[in-house]
Amino acid sequence: MHNSQVSAETWSIAELATEYAVTLRTIRFYEDRGLLTPERRGTARVYHPRDKVRLGLILRGKRLGFSLDEIAKIVDMYDAEPGEEGQLVYLLDQITHRRAELEQRRRDIEETLADLSEVETRCRADLSALRWERPPGS
Missing domain, CATH: 1.20.5 (Single alpha-helices involved in coiled-coils or other helix-helix interfaces)
Known part of the structure; x- marks a missing residue:
């Protein structure tokens, strides 16, 4: 089985999408809003632990009914x-x-x-x- 994970501390967009059961489009949307800031290696997005934690916080905030603006403030507090x-x-x-x-x-x-x-x-x-x-x- 091929593991596409770049390293032990980074993830591809597909890996995050699978782990959190969201679409690639959802993750890209959060990037466009500035909530996630993956490293770019050529055309590939490389997500670090900070991005993974932030994605978890974003999705938890959505489940709890917070607006994206509220989530952004809370997630920014994490940093x-x-x-x-x-x-x-x-x-x-x-x-x-x-x-x-x-x-x-x-x-x-x-x-x-x-x-x-x-x-x-x-x-x-x-x-x-x-x-x-x-x-x-x-």
């Missing part, structure tokens, strides 16, 4: 010196805000599921009543 108060306050604020949105969404989903169950119960009762009232063979 900055850790512990800067402003960065940590910003990140904590974003986490608090996103958690509140997700909790509200969960409440909305639970309420909608309860409403659907109620409507389903009424529909089944109505259908049963119609079948009971209708004479056989009609």
Whole structure:
């Protein structure tokens, strides 16, 4: 089996796409937005550990519902010196805000599921009543 990995500490675009189950186009999109900055060796893109970590953070941010602009700020913090108060306050604020949105969404989903169950119960009762009232063979 041929391993296209350039070295133990770098990855090709295809390897990252496979590992993270995304398309090459997705990775190139994040490059175009400046979120990933692979090394170029001729026409090949070579991704270093920084890019791999950033891609993981980007995809996690997307799953959590952050916008690309929010993700960019958070991912850029990864590169900055850790512990800067402003960065940590910003990140904590974003986490608090996103958690509140997700909790509200969960409440909305639970309420909608309860409403659907109620409507389903009424529909089944109505259908049963119609079948009971209708004479056989009609």
